Amino acid sequence: MFIKNNILLIFLVLAMATSPSHAQSKSLSKGKKSNSKEHPNLILTKKGVSEIRSALGTIPIFDASLAETKAEVDAEIALGIETPIPVDYSGGYTHERHKQNFLILQKAGVLYQILDDEKYAKYVKDMLMQYEEMYKTLPLHPKPRSYARGKLFWQCLNDSNWLVYVSQAYDCIYNYLTEKERNKLEKNLFRPFADFISVGNPQFYNRVHNHSTWGNAAVGMIGLVMDDEELIQRALYGIKGLEIDKTAKDDDGGYINKDGKAGFLANVEQPFSPDGYYTEGPYYQRYAMYPFLIFAEGLQNVRPDLKIFEFKDGVLLKSVNALLTLSDADGEFFPLNDGQKGMSYYSRELVTAVDIAYHYGNRDLGLLSIAKQQDKVLLDDSGFSVALGIKNGNEKPFVKKSINLSDGADGSEGGVAILRNEDLELVFKYAAQGSSHGHYDKLSFSLYEKGEEIIQDYGLARFVNIEQKGGGNYLKENKTWAKQTIAHNTVTQNETSHFNAKYDIGSQYHSVLNYFSFENENVQVVSAKEANAYPGTEMLRTMVLIKDEDFEKPYLLDIMKVTSNEANQYDFPYYFMGQLLKTNFKYNTPETLKALGTDNGYQHLYLEGSTKAESENSKLSWLNEGKFYTLTSVTNTGDEIVFTRIGANDPEFNLRRDAALMLRRKDTKNTLFVSAIEAHGGYSPVSEFAVNSNSSITDLKVILETEDYTAIAITNVNGNTKLFITANTNASKEATHNLKINDNNYQWSGAYYFK
Amino acid sequence: MFIKNNILLIFLVLAMATSPSHAQSKSLSKGKKSNSKEHPNLILTKKGVSEIRSALGTIPIFDASLAETKAEVDAEIALGIETPIPVDYSGGYTHERHKQNFLILQKAGVLYQILDDEKYAKYVKDMLMQYEEMYKTLPLHPKPRSYARGKLFWQCLNDSNWLVYVSQAYDCIYNYLTEKERNKLEKNLFRPFADFISVGNPQFYNRVHNHSTWGNAAVGMIGLVMDDEELIQRALYGIKGLEIDKTAKDDDGGYINKDGKAGFLANVEQPFSPDGYYTEGPYYQRYAMYPFLIFAEGLQNVRPDLKIFEFKDGVLLKSVNALLTLSDADGEFFPLNDGQKGMSYYSRELVTAVDIAYHYGNRDLGLLSIAKQQDKVLLDDSGFSVALGIKNGNEKPFVKKSINLSDGADGSEGGVAILRNEDLELVFKYAAQGSSHGHYDKLSFSLYEKGEEIIQDYGLARFVNIEQKGGGNYLKENKTWAKQTIAHNTVTQNETSHFNAKYDIGSQYHSVLNYFSFENENVQVVSAKEANAYPGTEMLRTMVLIKDEDFEKPYLLDIMKVTSNEANQYDFPYYFMGQLLKTNFKYNTPETLKALGTDNGYQHLYLEGSTKAESENSKLSWLNEGKFYTLTSVTNTGDEIVFTRIGANDPEFNLRRDAALMLRRKDTKNTLFVSAIEAHGGYSPVSEFAVNSNSSITDLKVILETEDYTAIAITNVNGNTKLFITANTNASKEATHNLKINDNNYQWSGAYYFK
Missing domain, CATH: 1.50.10.100 (Chondroitin AC/alginate lyase)
Incomplete structure (x- = not known):
């Protein structure tokens, strides 16, 4: 974020005109300022202090946080x-x-x-x-x-x-x-x-x-x-x-x-959307949380007339909920854009955020259960309030549901959707660029089971504060690999990244929601379109998390419709985590490993195996952390299936040696990629039992593909076939559809059909 | 274990001669058999049943195990x-x-x-x-x-x-x-x-x-x-x-x-040594445990006159303790030989073993704490006895100390030593072949911190009971990779495995203990010699776990002395787990990855980087599971330093893509490899603090190397130098030594000097 010197001077000229930024204050209440000149009044209040003092020794989490702080400060005082x-x-x-x-x-x-x-x-x-x-x-x-x-x-x-x-x-x-x-x-x-x-x-x-x-x-x-x-x-x-x-x-x-x-x-x-999503992503939202909330707390105490927590429809409090929702089952934030994996709601910033949101918000008892997990509170009015709530056993589970979070100051710049069912969590990104920390991956996704990555997003290429790795700063592989489209689970066209990986172009655009639907908890859907990543090409991706009685666990249906005015090469990787168990296709493995390409991230991928698809469904099963997974992809003759591994041209071993299966379709204008990802069964190295280790899908088939509709049939081992039809062009809730496929009539209202 | 058909016939001939195996019964007590014809008398006794019945509902772990079993059996009865x-x-x-x-x-x-x-x-x-x-x-x-x-x-x-x-x-x-x-x-x-x-x-x-x-x-x-x-x-x-x-x-x-x-x-x-070590290693010891102990239990109940638990000086009970000691901080067995990682003392076989050892042994209260972790007991007299002990709060911690376990029926065939200090555990193998499940790795080691691998032993190449991987049986890479010497942290000479990886040769030999010393808990030492792996070459390895006040955690000193009657190439890999952070040497990384060799495991290693050593100490730091580690090796000019990664010639992705740093010394007869491995500091992705991320060793130096003695000086960042001298030829406890190095006189008794 260094600014060119010649620019600096311009800033130093102060003029006398009224600040233009006053215009933004429209939604802030403008009453008289409070006469609160007693102290403390910022994060502690006289009333709060008196309550805290009288309760000392009776509120376990507060007392423990206090004891820890006292020990730390006493040690410093002793040092001088x-x-x-x-x-x-x-x-x-x-x-x-x-x-x-x-x-x-x-x-x-x-x-x-x-x-x-x-x-x-x-x-x-x-x-x-x-x-x-x-x-x-x-x-x-x-x-x-x-x-x-x-x-x-x-x-x-x-x-x-x-x-x-x-x-x-x-x-x-x-x-x-x-x-x-x-x-x-x-x-x-x-x-x-x-x-x-x-x-x-x-x-x-x-x-x-x-x-x-x-x-x-x-x-x-x-x-x-x-x-x-x-x-x-x-x-x-x-x-x-x-x-x-x-x-x-x-x-x-x-x-x-x-x-x-x-x-x-x-x-x-x-930077906050009306839903409380912070455009850079959850990792940086966490970083920014402290000044936002601590100053808001002070304002609320000293200048309650400003009603800061009601500003922009209460976005500061909403943002805390949004951020918590953007974490996996272990409380770790999804690593969208430049996010370092492992950062979680156990961080000090989130202790601040949760305590303040509880105390100054509407005392959401779900937040207490997060605070209880954090096992630490602020030593102020809000922390006391939280500790008291926990002591009284008031907490309720913080339930993370499927959610669609809009991006952009007015919520009009795409968004991020989290689809959840049982232990499965899908993270789907169709947002704006995400400021300077954004990556070039429109319509990308990652998939989690119980906090473990099934299909990973790479995250950033940086070891924050580890001086041995580039002083703890961003590594050059962040630009050459992590930000590039091929590092993500979405389509790369002609081996170039979305927006040619140019920040000033990417910053002008965002993907557009087609629809989302969470009403039927067994069929959670999100669908979005990207028309600017590659001029002349439109991508519409529809992702569905389906819980079907014939399947042990929910499975993911992934439909990517590409429309282009010219023939292209499309590369579509799945960065699966774990060890390959089985494929239903034969493939060749090279004697020597070479880089897949020379630029745009391809220079960092080794080609570990490849083949041409032979059957209509190509399947890959793998094992990760004691659980089985299968990817079933609809493939055409001529499709290439490529195994890649990260690590080429990485002389300092800055990158993780992780694998992907990549579908490659050459010389194609319009096309459709359809895949299903099943989580199934498990393996214990202690009992050595392998349970339900095989895919339950016997056939995945496109039975209709038009401008307006895409219809997929999923047949399972019990011989039952389900049909999913998605509306590509008219996806409003109210729309009614009438469609004939193979002599069968399908009628429904709303964006999709599933039966 | 398939036997050739022509052999089968020979077995089917029964002769009338007295069985020669009677000779083995010498140490078994031969009293009259008990008149115990009441039933049950095998794993339950009439007395035991009566006690159990009267205590039902009052012994939590027993009641829970019972309820689980009842539910399972009732469901089966309902099925018919x-x-x-x-x-x-x-x-x-x-x-x-x-x-x-x-x-x-x-x-x-x-x-x-x-x-x-x-x-x-x-x-x-x-x-x-x-x-x-x-x-x-x-x-x-x-x-x-x-x-x-x-x-x-x-x-x-x-x-x-x-x-x-x-x-x-x-x-x-x-x-x-x-x-x-x-x-x-x-x-x-x-x-x-x-x-x-x-x-x-x-x-x-x-x-x-x-x-x-x-x-x-x-x-x-x-x-x-x-x-x-x-x-x-x-x-x-x-x-x-x-x-x-x-x-x-x-x-x-x-x-x-x-x-x-x-x-x-x-x-x-x-197969059991007098110390209770089972020659195939802990994974197979666990597998064999059930029939040994359940039959012993029956014998003890029905034929107490046989005193089966006293047979061979109580080896069955000793073996339970030995097996527990062969587990890491998480209770997982060290994967010596054909061991599948993740198998632990939570397995059903170890529930049996622990319960029986407690009940029929001397009621070792440490076993109760293992049983409490298992949270499950046998539904028999021994399980009842354990559950009762836990209910009464009798358990004491099961303390795993440093231990030397001899191998061989009479304890004369080498052994396995575990060195422990704080959270560090060194596993050093100088045992016999280990039957058909043995690997060709004499004087190899692995290193753990709090149950996490720092320097790994690969274990087996098999996915037990996972049908997609070769029907769950041994994969061919078990023979071509996992059993080969280069897959282990020891010296490979001229790119061939110990004993040329021939079972009938390896089975004839074992390494020989030089000495072990655990008396000073700050200086734990084991030293052993291998003279048969490569005819004409002797290897003496001395490993020391040192706790020094100038270091945050214990560190490992590794001294490998090689003596040969001809010039050879020595390859010495360290399979470090985690991400490379820093080296103190420059190295080249190739454009394409090629296999390091064509046979003996080398065909499975990619060469990822290499250089010639330039300084007297070559250092590698890495990060694993939030902890820092540094390998410091004494290097000579001309030594090659090679980075390898497993995975070449592995068309079915059966092997894990793990890395190693390998020292290669060519055209050398006698030589000495000396390294130190430090565990230090830590990193939390939540706080993003990196603590003590640098090595504390500034100089590692060989100051004397003779047939009889090897002396190593370790200098740390505080400028303090410690000297470790090991006796290579006369390592008895009683021996006194008098040695002059650089005009200083060192006098001590026992196998080593450290100050």
Whole structure:
């Protein structure tokens, strides 16, 4: 996110015009500000503190979180205060020390309030005074790599982190300080600090971006504690009268601030869809959660008149639910776009999110069961409220159902659907680009059983914070592999990625929902179209999770209809996880492994085996984590079936050596790919019993394919045939359809037929 | 284990000479047989039943096991009795039906005794009568594949399984039947059945082999119930007067019965070492456990005068402890030889073993904690005893310590050592061949942390009972890959396996212990020599698990000294598990992946990267399951460092695509390989913190290498240097050593020096 130098200057010109971002405030309630000048009032309130104090020792999860925090802070106090002159990048001593300082300051402040022990207040005060002394004369941080250098840290982002946390500490000891002490801190430390990260760095602050959200929250929170209306307004609406070059771009090729929006409200407005989906995906939504919710909590306490949690129809609270829904059975977030696998709702950000959503939302008892799993709460009013609810046994299961989440600020830019039935979860992505963290994979999917990947999405190519791997930053394989279309379970045309993997093109488009239907829990359907990934080609993918009494578990029906104005090669991989057990086709394996191609991700795939399809159904069975799976694909003579493995041209072993089966159809205009994926049976290496290890599908057949309808017949081992017909063009709920196939008449209303 | 047809005939000649196997009974107590003719008396006793009945409903684990069994048997009773004419191999209907029948018969018999409900006795009786009716005229099983065809099943092994279980059922309903009914069953079913699998199939029965153990137990258990002394003697000592061709071999090239030993006692005597190690390894020890212990239980109850649990110094009970010790932190057995990974002490065989060892042994309270984890008990006297102990809270932790287990009937054929410190476990194999399930890997090792593999042993190439993979039988890659030396973490010379991978050669030899020392828990050492794997070459490997205050966790020091009378190429792989993070050397990666060789396992390895060592220490770090590891190897200029991956010439994807780093030293006579493996730090994808991700070793150096001593200096990041000196030739505990290295004098007594 480095910005070209010549652009920087433009931002530094401040004009006197009214901020254009005020326009965004339309849905925010505009009552008079509350007269709440008592302290604490940010994340703790006087009333809350009094309740907490009187309940100490009786609320297990709260007491445990408190004990852990106390032990940590006491250990730091024993070590003494260090506020070194900043010199390092992240990982270095001064960076890590200042980072530790702000985390401990926040905790010490909270401990002072809860335990009423002055040693914590004194510790906070002493450290703040050291910062005050240093900050007065502190120059820019000496490390030059950032587009917005901070003072305590190498980038303003980290300075903002500092202020978000330290504001909370200051609030907690506000009344412990004399007025003179407060004036000193505010005049020499907090106000200059807030000015520096905002008006001093508009290219960082005045933008719709997760960095800016931190900046806005920092300025706003210290503004709330200082009761500084100018800072509060700047936090909510951006820098007043700033003139912006709307054509400036950052190094990713994206516009820095094309439409002039800025401020916290714009940052809530823009990346969240009305359903609470965050356009970058759940991994980055989790990352952004803390400043959104902690500042909202402060606003709710100090300026309840603003009704921040009702802003944009309550999107902040909705986003917490959306994020929880975007996790698998183990609570791990689906790795859409640049998501690192393993991140989950056990992260500290989600403890914050769940506690605040419970306390300031409508006390959803399902959230309590998540909090109980987290086994940790915030040491504030919201955490206390959650701990109390758990103590009283109020929790109810947080039920994750099938859901369709729209993308885009107004919900009009495609979306993400999660289909669920029993232990199976399908993740279907037909969203917008997802900002600079987006991948080029329209209409892609991944499939899970009980938290285990069956068909994986690769996720990112990065080892976050592991310095041995490119300093913990994005690896070059993120661009050459993970972002490319062929890394995903969708169609790649002519060995080029969607939108040619160009960010500024991809950012202009999104897929379009055809329909979704979750009413019949045995037949969950989502269908969406992509018309821009390859100009001249349309792809319509319909995915159905079907629970049929003839099958042990739900199975997935996957219908990809491709329409093009010219002949192309279509590659369609399934990144199955586990060990190949059996195919119903013969294939050749090469003596030596060579890369499948030279570019667009193909240079990272080895060809491990190939053949031409011989029968109408090509089947692959595999075993993963003690469960059996079978992919059955309708194949035409001439279709190539290719086994690939990731790892070619990967000299630093940055990529996982995972396999795929890929269908390749050459020299084809319009075509249809149809597959079914069954989960079945299981194997225990302890009992050594293999149960239901074979596919139950004996025939998968396309019985009608027109512009308007696609009809698939699925026949199983019991000899029963089911028919699924999907409406390709007129999929409204109200539409009635009348169709003749092989002398049989089918009549139905709604988007699909299944019987 | 198929035997050539011309050999079969030889076995069928019975002579009248006294059985030579009687000689083995020397250590078995020979008192008068007990007069125990009351029933039940085999696995349940009258006294035990009375205790169980009076405690029903009060012993949670027993009650739960009982309820589960009752539900299962009731469901089978509701389905009705089926005893089809045998026609199928395993997996087919008649096989699975008869197998299910014997399992249910045993359970129904037990339920009759415990619940005192005649419906169970009647069910057993009715089914036995159907078997009696069928068996009278039943011919050989129609399927021809076995060297010892059964009648109910395609092989005598399964017929023996049937009789082991059905004997227990018969014992339970013995008194429910009239004498006439008993006579009918014994005359037409049990006695002919026992004769058929013994005198009718001596090539199966009269041998030291796990198949024979089942046969012996079957004959013995029905003999105990019927009070048939001839059968009991035949079970204990083999077939009387059988003449044996001692030169006959089976298809694996092993002798069928070279020394004429046979019978249950010989089967206890021969494969178990005095320490209770079973020569085939823990996976097969687990498999063999049931007939050994269930028949021993019966013998102990009916013929306590034989003192079977004291036989060979109590080896049966010792073997249970040895087997438990051969499991990792998750209870999974180390996959020595042909072991399938994932098999653990949660298996049904180990429930039997633990319960019987507790009840008939010295009531080791550590066993109760294993039983508590198993959460299941046998429905017999021993299971009741265990459940009662758990209910009373008597369990103590089962502490797995470092242990050296000798191999060979008299403990003189090498062994297996497990070194343990904190969460680290080293498995070091210097044993005998391990019968037909042995692999060719002398002085090999594997390393675990908290049940996760760090350096893996491949295990077998088989998917037991998964029909899609070669019918669930051994895959050809078991021979071409898994058994070969290069598949293991030890030295391969000139790209050929130990003993040229010839079973009849390997079976003649074993490695020899140099020393082990576990007295200092911070310095656990094992050292062993192999002189026969490659004629003219000696290998001495010393492995040390060191806990040093300068290191976060224990680390492994690995010293392999090779002495040869000619120049060779030595390949030394480390099959590390996880993702490569960093090397301290540059290497080349090829454009295309080719097999490393053409034979002896090399044809299954791809060469993924290579280089020539440039520095004196070559380092590889990797990440696995959230933990960091570093291999530091002393390298000479000219050493090749090779990255390999399993999977070449594997057209059916039978092998896992796992990696190794391999050191290759060419054209060398005597040499020394020295490496250290550190486990350090960790990474959480939830907190995204990477802790202690770097090696603590800055220098690993050989400072002395003579025929008698090898001295290694280990210097760490704190600048401290430790010295480990091992005695290569005079390693007795009493020996005193006086050594000068670089002007320093080192004096110590015992096998090693460390300071």
